Amino acid sequence: MHLNLSFDLSAAVRRVRRPASVADASAIGAKVWKSFPYGNRLYRYDGAALQANWARLHRGDREPFPSATRIERLVRHNPALAEHVRDPARTAACLEQAWRAYHAGDFAEAVHFAQDAGVAGTMVAVRAAAVYAAHVEDQDDRRLKILREATEAAEELVQVAPVWANAWYAFGLAVGRYSQNLSVMKALTLGFGGKVRDSFLRALALEPDHADAHLALGVYHAEVVDKVGSVVGALSHHARRDAVEHHFELARRLTPDSPIVLAEYAKARMLAFGAAQFGRAYGLFQEAAACRPVDALERLDVELAKRELI
Template sequence: MHLTFDWQGALRRARHGAKESVAGEHAPPRPAWKRFPYGDRVYRYGGTALLSNWCRLHRADREPYPTAENLVELLRANPALEPHAADPDGLAVQVEEAWRSFHAGDFADAVDRGLAAGPVGGVVAVRAATVYARHLEEDPQQRITILREAVDSAAALVRLAPNWANAWYAHGAALVRYSQHLSVVKALSQGLGSKVRESLHRALQLESGHAAAHVALGVYNAEVIDKVGVVVGGLTYGVRREAVVDHFEVARTLHAQSALVLAEYAHASLLVLDGARTGRTHALCAEAAACQPVDALERLHLEWALGEIEAGPDYP
C-alpha cells in the first residue's frame, strides 16, 4: 500500500476548520508503511466484537467507545471542537473504524481514517503514527519525520481539546518517542522534557486511572537518567530512579497482565535499575511473554520481550 498523508493539512483543519482532502492531489508522496508482521486478521475486531472487547483493549487509556453520545460529551467538554464535528453520528463510525484498524495493526489505515474524521480522530491518528514509527519503521529519517509530525498534530489537538485526557497522553507519548530518536540529550536541550511532563501529568489530572500515562512517565524518567545520570537528571530535570518504579508499579496495578506495561517496565529496568544483574529484566520479560495479547500493540511488546529472553545474557 502506498499512501499520502497531508499532515500539514490536518493541522490547518484543526486550527481553522478548512475542509481539505486528507490525501490531496498536491500532498507529497510518503514511503509506504510496512504491514504488521504477525498477521493482518489476528486482531481485527469485526462487527460488535470491538465494542465487546473495548474495556480490555482500552484499560490502559480509559478512552470511551466512539459513540455519538460520547462524542457529544467530548464536544461539551471541549467547545473548540464543535465547529469540526457537525455530524457526531457519522464521525463516531469513522473513529470506530480507525480504532478497529489500530488494534489490528493496520497503522497506516488508522492514521488515514483518523485524519479523515478531523480533530475527533486526532488521538487515534497520532497514536497509530507513534506506534508505527517506534515499532515498525526501519528508516531513521522516516521515523523521526513521522514522530515530529505526530508531535505537531497532537500539539494542535490539545489546543482545541484541553480537557481530553487522551489528547494530552498522545502528545506526551509522541514527545517521549520523538525525544528518544532525536536523542534525549538534544531533546532536553530544546526544552522538550518539560513538555513531556506537562502533557502526561495533565492526562493524569484528567484521568487518574490512566495506566499508559504512568508507563510513559516511567519511560521518560528512565531515558533521562540513562542519558545524563542520576545526579544531573535529578537536579536539572527532576527525574528519579524511584519514580521509574513508582510509575510502573501504579501502571501494573491499574492494568495487570499487560504485555505493554511489563515489556516497557523491563526495558526501563534494563536502563536504570541494574536489571541485567539482578534478573529484574528477565523476570519482567518472562511475565510479558506469558501474557495473552489482545491487539497488535500488545503483540509487538510481547515479541520484544521474547526477543530479549532469547538474545539476552544468562540472568541469575
Template sequence: MGKWAAFPHVGDYPLDADAVRRQWARLHAGDAEPLPHDEAVLQAWTLYHRGEFAQACEAGLKAGGAGITVANRAACVHATYLEKKEKARLELFLEAAQRAEAQAAREPSNASAWYLHGYALGRYSQGISVAKALAQGLGGKVKESLEKAIKLQPRHAQAHVALAAFHAEVIDKVGPLIGGMTYGARKETGLELFREGLRLHPASAIGLIEYANGLVMLEGDGMLAEATRLYEQAAAMEPIDAATRLEVGLAQAELQE
C-alpha cells in the same frame, strides 16, 4: 503519508466494529479511552486493532475530532515496531506529536491528546538521543504533557509508564543530581509510576518491558535477573489485537538475542 510497511500478521485479528465495541474495555484497559460515539472513529479504531495501521491513520485523520487520537496511535505503533528507516520513524513521531499538541490546544481536557503528545515527543527524543533532546528543551514538554494526562485521567496506565520511563531515561543519561535539579527526574518517582501503571493494567506487555528497562537504568545491573523475568512474563502473554502482538513480539525478540 508515504507507504507504510504492513503488519506481518494481517488476518490474525479479524475484528469488526461490533466486536471492538463489545471488547472495548479490555482493548483500552491501558489508556482508558472512552468508547467513541462517532461510527467513523470506531471504524478507524477497528482498523487499528486489526493491524491495518496506515488505513487506521487515514481514517482517523478523515474523521477528525477523536479520530486524531486513532491516527496518532497508529502512527506511533507503526513507527515504533514496523518502520525500518530512522528518518521516517522520527518524522512519524514528530508529526504525531504536532497533531496531538494541536489537539490538546483545542481540547485541553483530552487526556489522550496530552498523552500522545508526550509519548510521541518522548520517542522522538530517544531517536535523536535523550541528551540532545534535553538540550533542546524537549524533556520539560514531555514531562508536562504526561503529567497533564495523568491528572486528567488517573487510570491512564500507559501515561504512568511513559512518565516513569522519562524519569528513568533522564537519570540514566545525566545522573540523579542533575536529573533531579534540572529536569525534575527522581528515581523513587519513576519506580512508583511504573508500579502504578502495572497496577492499573497488569496485562500490559509493553508496561512490563518498560519497567524491566527502567529497573536496570534506575537500580543498576543487579536488577538484570528481575528484568529478564519481566521480559519472560511479557513474552508469554496472549495478544488481544495487532498492537499487543507487536509488543509481545518485541519481548520475545529481545529474549532471543
C-alpha cells in the same frame, strides 16, 4: 501489503473547515508504510466485537467507546472543537473504523480513517503513527519525519481540546518517541523533556487511572536518569529513580498481565538501576513473553520480550 500514506497530520488538523478524506490523505506526500509483521487477520474486531472487547482493549488509556454521545460530551468539555465537529455520528463512525484498524495493526489505514474524522481523529492518528514508527518502520529518515509531524499535530490538538486526557497522552507519546530518535540528550537540551513530563501529568490530572500515562512517566524518569544521572536528573529534569518504580507499579496494578507494561518496565529498570537489575528485568521479560496479546501493539511487545530472552 503496502499502503500509500500521506502523513501530513498538521495539514489535516488545519483543514478544519473540510474534514480530510482518504483521497485527500493519499494525495499529498504519499509514503509507503510497511505491513504489520504478524499477519493482518489476527486482531480484527469486526462488527460488534470491537465494542464488546473495548474495556479490555482500552483498560490502559480509559478512552470511551467512540459513540455520537461520547463525541458530543467531548465537544461540551472542549468548546473549541465545536466548529470542527459538524456531525458527531459520522465522526464516531470514522473513529470506530480507525480504532478497529489500529488494533489490527493496519496503522496506515488507521491514520486514513482518523484523518477522515477531522480534528477529532488526530489523537488516534498520532497514536497509530507513534506505534508504527517505534515498532515497524525501519528507515531512520522516515521514522523521524513521521514522529515530527505527529508531534506537531498533537501539539495543535491539545490547544483545541485541552480537556481530553488522551490528547495529552498522544502529545507526550509523540514527543517522547521523537526525542528518543533525536537522542535523549539532544531532546533534553531542546526542552522536549519538560513537554513529555508535563503532557503525561496533564493526562493523569484528567484521568488518574490512566495506566499508559503512568507507564510513560516511568519511562521518562528512567531515560533521563540513565542519560544525566540521578543528581542532575532530579535537579534539572525532576527525574528520580524511585519514580520509575512508583509509576510502573501503579501501571501494573491498573493493567495486570499487560505485556506492554511488563516489557517497558524491564527496560526501564535496566536504564535506571543498571546491570544489578538484570535478574529482575529478565523475569519481567519472561512474564511479558508469556502474555496472550489481544491486539497488534500487545503482540509487538510480546515479540520484543521474546527477543530479549534469546
